[in-house]
Amino acid sequence: MDNQVKSYEVRSLTSTDVRFERIGDTLAMTLNDGGCAVYYPWVVVRSCFPVSDDKVFLSVRDATAEEQDEIGIIDDWTTLRETDREAIAAELGLHYFVPQITGVMNVKEEFGFLYWTVGTNKGPKEFVMRDSVVHYTREIGPGHYLIIDVNQARYEIPDVGALDAHSQKLVRLSLRL
Amino acid sequence: MKQHHRPVPAPDSTEPPQSVLQMLQKDGSQPDRVRLAVKSDLNPEARFGEQWLLIDDEHLRVMERHNGSANLRYKFALDKIQDAKVERCVGNGLLQVTVDKQPHVLLHYSNELIGRFGRVAHYLHERAEIGPDAPIPAPDADTRRCLVCGRQLMDQTSKVCPNCIQRGNIMKRLLGLARPFWGKIGMIILLLSAGVLVDLLPPYLTRILIDDVLRAGAREDLLLWLVGGLLGIQIARVIITIISNRLTLNVSIRFTSGIRDQLFSHLKKLSVDYYDKNQIGRLMTRINQDTSELQGLVSQMTTFALNIMLVIGIGAVLFTMSPSLGLYVLIPTPLVITAAFFYYRYMRPHFERFWVARWRLNATLNTFLSGVRVVKAFAQEDQEEQRYQQRNRKMLESRLQVDLAWSKFFPLVSFAFGAGGLIIWYAGGQAVLADKITLGTLMAFLSYLGMFYGPLSNLTHISQTLNQFLTISQRVFEMLDEEPPKEVAVPVLKPQIGGRIEFDHVTFGYDPYYPVIRDLTLTIEPGEMIGVVGHSGAGKTTLVNLITRFYDVTSGSIRIDGVDVRDLSMDQVRKQIGMVLQTPFLFLGTIADNVAYGKPDATRQEIIRATKAANAHDFITRLPEGYDTIVGEGGAGLSGGERQRISIARAILHDPRILILDEATSSVDTEAERQIQEALSSLVKGRTTIAIAHRLSTLYNADRIIVLNHGKLEEQGTPRTLMENKGAFYNLVQLQTQLARLDGVPTL
Numbered sequence: 001m002d003n004q005v006k007s008y009e010v011r012s013l014t015s016t017d018v019r020f021e022r023i024g025d026t027l028a029m030t031l032n033d034g035g036c037a038v039y040y041p042w043v044v045v046r047s048c049f050p051v052s053d054d055k056v057f058l059s060v061r062d063a064t065a066e067e068q069d070e071i072g073i074i075d076d077w078t079t080l081r082e083t084d085r086e087a088i089a090a091e092l093g094l095h096y097f098v099p100q101i102t103g104v105m106n107v108k109e110e111f112g113f114l115y116w117t118v119g120t121n122k123g124p125k126e127f128v129m130r131d132s133v134v135h136y137t138r139e140i141g142p143g144h145y146l147i148i149d150v151n152q153a154r155y156e157i158p159d160v161g162a163l164d165a166h167s168q169k170l171v172r173l174s175l176r177l
Numbered sequence: 178m179k180q181h182h183r184p185v186p187a188p189d190s191t192e193p194p195q196s197v198l199q200m201l202q203k204d205g206s207q208p209d210r211v212r213l214a215v216k217s218d219l220n221p222e223a224r225f226g227e228q229w230l231l232i233d234d235e236h237l238r239v240m241e242r243h244n245g246s247a248n249l250r251y252k253f254a255l256d257k258i259q260d261a262k263v264e265r266c267v268g269n270g271l272l273q274v275t276v277d278k279q280p281h282v283l284l285h286y287s288n289e290l291i292g293r294f295g296r297v298a299h300y301l302h303e304r305a306e307i308g309p310d311a312p313i314p315a316p317d318a319d320t321r322r323c324l325v326c327g328r329q330l331m332d333q334t335s336k337v338c339p340n341c342i343q344r345g346n347i348m349k350r351l352l353g354l355a356r357p358f359w360g361k362i363g364m365i366i367l368l369l370s371a372g373v374l375v376d377l378l379p380p381y382l383t384r385i386l387i388d389d390v391l392r393a394g395a396r397e398d399l400l401l402w403l404v405g406g407l408l409g410i411q412i413a414r415v416i417i418t419i420i421s422n423r424l425t426l427n428v429s430i431r432f433t434s435g436i437r438d439q440l441f442s443h444l445k446k447l448s449v450d451y452y453d454k455n456q457i458g459r460l461m462t463r464i465n466q467d468t469s470e471l472q473g474l475v476s477q478m479t480t481f482a483l484n485i486m487l488v489i490g491i492g493a494v495l496f497t498m499s500p501s502l503g504l505y506v507l508i509p510t511p512l513v514i515t516a517a518f519f520y521y522r523y524m525r526p527h528f529e530r531f532w533v534a535r536w537r538l539n540a541t542l543n544t545f546l547s548g549v550r551v552v553k554a555f556a557q558e559d560q561e562e563q564r565y566q567q568r569n570r571k572m573l574e575s576r577l578q579v580d581l582a583w584s585k586f587f588p589l590v591s592f593a594f595g596a597g598g599l600i601i602w603y604a605g606g607q608a609v610l611a612d613k614i615t616l617g618t619l620m621a622f623l624s625y626l627g628m629f630y631g632p633l634s635n636l637t638h639i640s641q642t643l644n645q646f647l648t649i650s651q652r653v654f655e656m657l658d659e660e661p662p663k664e665v666a667v668p669v670l671k672p673q674i675g676g677r678i679e680f681d682h683v684t685f686g687y688d689p690y691y692p693v694i695r696d697l698t699l700t701i702e703p704g705e706m707i708g709v710v711g712h713s714g715a716g717k718t719t720l721v722n723l724i725t726r727f728y729d730v731t732s733g734s735i736r737i738d739g740v741d742v743r744d745l746s747m748d749q750v751r752k753q754i755g756m757v758l759q760t761p762f763l764f765l766g767t768i769a770d771n772v773a774y775g776k777p778d779a780t781r782q783e784i785i786r787a788t789k790a791a792n793a794h795d796f797i798t799r800l801p802e803g804y805d806t807i808v809g810e811g812g813a814g815l816s817g818g819e820r821q822r823i824s825i826a827r828a829i830l831h832d833p834r835i836l837i838l839d840e841a842t843s844s845v846d847t848e849a850e851r852q853i854q855e856a857l858s859s860l861v862k863g864r865t866t867i868a869i870a871h872r873l874s875t876l877y878n879a880d881r882i883i884v885l886n887h888g889k890l891e892e893q894g895t896p897r898t899l900m901e902n903k904g905a906f907y908n909l910v911q912l913q914t915q916l917a918r919l920d921g922v923p924t925l
Contacts, residue, residue: 024251024281024282025221025281025282025283025285026280026281026282041279042280050267063280064280090222090223093222093223094223094266094269094285095266095267096266096267096268097219097267097269097285098267099225099268111644111647111648111651112648112652120225122225123224123225124225133533134533134536134537134540151287151289152288153268153288154267154268173526176526176529
């Protein structure tokens with residue numbers, strides 16, 4: 001059992017410190033630790049602000065450790081090399097599966113549930129949410145919404161105004177905007 | 178059965194398509210050797226797609242299917258798989274296996290399929306432990322399905338999918354619940370009918386007045402009688418309205434209050450598991466808001482009944498008086514119905530927006546008032562004001578929208594109503610001029626018309642209201658239909674238990690596929706004091722929740738005095754278990770009531786004795802109202818340590834054979850802790866005690882310490898032995914000592 005007092009310092013990881021690669025469905029990292037290369041065969045990345053800004057403050061954790069200890073934080077992962085960015089984007093895409101709604105074909109209300117038929121950036125989807133806007137939708141910013149369905153899956157509408165007229169009408173009606 | 182919309186299908190799970198089977202054959206297996214096939218709805222690029230996991234006698238394969246062809250992504254020999262687990266991500270989950278000590282993520286799946294892949298992981302885990310004899314699961318076995326159509330339920334907390342809610346059955350059940358009020362309901366219907374008849378009379382009398390009285394040389398003697406008759410009718414109408422309103426209110430209030438009682442009485446029987454799955458807020462809404470809404474809807478249904486009678490009654494009178502004019506009445510009817518229909522369609526969203534805005538404004542105010550000390554302490558009054566103003570502006574805007582919409586729409590609706598009158602004026606006027614009808618008939622006609630369109634337009638949203646009524650009733654019934662935990666038919670009676678507790682290979686998970694306690698075997702002797710330690714999430718609280726049977730074990734058994742807890746009477750067992758929790762809960766009532774909560778017939782002397790033992794008597798007597806002090810929800814006005822000592826006094830008075838202390842001293846300061854420790858030392862004497870503690874120093878008096886790690890028993894022994902062994906417990910103590918030094922707290 002780990003009997004060390006954990007450090008409260010944030011360790012920043014920069015593009016010169018790290019190399020990422022995807023091995024199958026997992027992510028591996030090589031860390032330049034004071035001139036010495038440390039290889040982590042399996043790391044996971046967790047966004048500190050997955051809703052408001054998923055580009056910043058990415059916590060890199062050792063997935064092989066029991067408590068998934070944090071190795072460090074990448075302040076802005078868009079500054080990493082392209083190959084690293086691609087590997088991280090793929091990992092984040094799998095961990096944070098939040099489809100963005102690109103069009104709303106139909107919304108039907110029945111017995112306290114809303115049945116949505118939508119197009120998303122991840123493919124077409126039908127889902128069901130409870131018809132309680134105050135509990136199952138979240139306004140992230142102006143025109144930016146998050147919808148939570150009965151399975152606790154999340155769907156994002158980055159900008160209601162950018163949707164086509166029909167979709168906008170349905171979203172505004174259903175989310176009482 | 179009526180299909181209202183296409184149900185959202187749960188992705189099919191067990192029939193692999195041809196391309197997947199072909200790939201399987203290509204890889205050396207045969208479709209008839211497949212023992213388990215499950216489909217995921219995500220592809221490796223994190224898009225909605227299709228992946229298949231196939232297990233035959235020897236191998237596990239994962240294939241991706243894209244554009245009609247399949248490609249093999251992973252293949253592992255089953256015998257090489259050492260473990261398997263599922264992990265929750267955001268909006269999806271992943272299935273992971275360990276092969277040659279190396280973890281491999283096999284695939285991701287959306288949240289809808291969490292249960293399905295949980296079962297696959299459970300199977301793979303079991304197969305790794307017991308070999309090929311591990312039972313193959315049905316992938317969608319215990320996923321909750323609609324009781325009527327068998328489809329997987331989108332909302333796991335309901336029993337029947339919205340498609341299958343049978344309106345007739347709900348109405349039948351509601352009528353059943355209303356049985357005690359049938360007499361009154363009959364009276365209401367009679368009164369409504371009488372009211373309709375009374376409403377129909379005045380235009381008839383005005384017709385006589387115009388045609389027979391108000392003409393030169395007519396029967397002037399009738400004037401007084403007719404006016405008197407009109408007055409009598411008005412008085413009768415007022416009396417009927419008062420009585421029927423009172424009766425309706427009486428029925429609706431008593432009916433819903435009865436339902437509320439039934440709900441509460443059912444709620445108290447439900448298991449803790451039910452409360453875990455249903456947020457308190459939602460339950461409150463169901464009991465309070467849904468029943469109030471039901472009450473409003475019952476009244477509204479009466480209005481509908483009245484309107485139906487009015488429309489039929491007036492329609493009949495109009496056609497009897499003048500069939501040709503009656504037909505003219507029908508001309509603007511579609512206009513009125515359309516206008517009314519669009520009114521509800523058009524206005525409803527505006528109202529709903531307004532309600533949401535109002536809810537948000539109230540929530541902001543509520544947060545501010547509840548947290549006013551924090552707001553002031555951090556000097557954030559301005560920010561809070563800004564937040565409130567912003568929400569208030571939103572509400573104002575939505576209210577303006579309602580009024581604006583109304584101001585646009587109302588003239589249109591009025592026009593639709595008025596147009597009907599104009600048509601009758603024109604057609605009726607011509608009929609009067611042609612002497613086909615009298616002036617009195619025309620005037621009566623116009624009066625009836627004024628009474629006709631209102632109820633007609635009201636009836637256009639009957640289906641919407643009825644739907645709302647049935648939705649709420651269904652939600653109420655769902656709660657009433659929730660089954661309480663099962664008790665054995667003939668429980669073993671144990672009026673006085675000894676206190677020996679045995680865990681026999683106990684495994685448990687709140688979700689059966691995520692075990693929190695794993696294969697735990699342990700015996701606690703009567704009168705023994707056991708300290709339970711471990712990291713957060715190690716399963717400490719779960720362990721005690723199993724003893725109290727808040728939950729039932731997934732496998733293995735727990736015995737008290739040699740009898741399986743499932744064979745004991747739950748009520749009897751719980752009466753002999755006392756609990757002191759980290760956050761003491763005080764009910765709204767006096768301190769004396771709170772101490773005597775578990776023994777309402779306790780004498781005052783017993784109460785004082787218990788509080789003295791709990792080190793609480795002194796501070797209670799210093800309070801201006803002593804034992805009669807009212808403590809609210811959470812015990813406002815008392816410190817954390819004081820509240821805790823009251824809850825200890827409650828446990829002492831309850832006099833349990835088994836005592837559970839769950840972090841009883843972790844939320845108080847050192848001095849309060851010392852006082853609580855003293856109180857506890859008198860409580861634990863002679864009882865089997867299980868104490869969970871974060872501060873290890875509080876466990877030095879324990880007869881035995883058990884260390885849990887991820888639900889498994891890692892270590893056990895006396896505190897001294899464990900310190901000497903320098904194992905997990907020693908490490909925890911060391912860690913805490915270092916932290917205490919950092920905090921400047923003296924250590925033991």
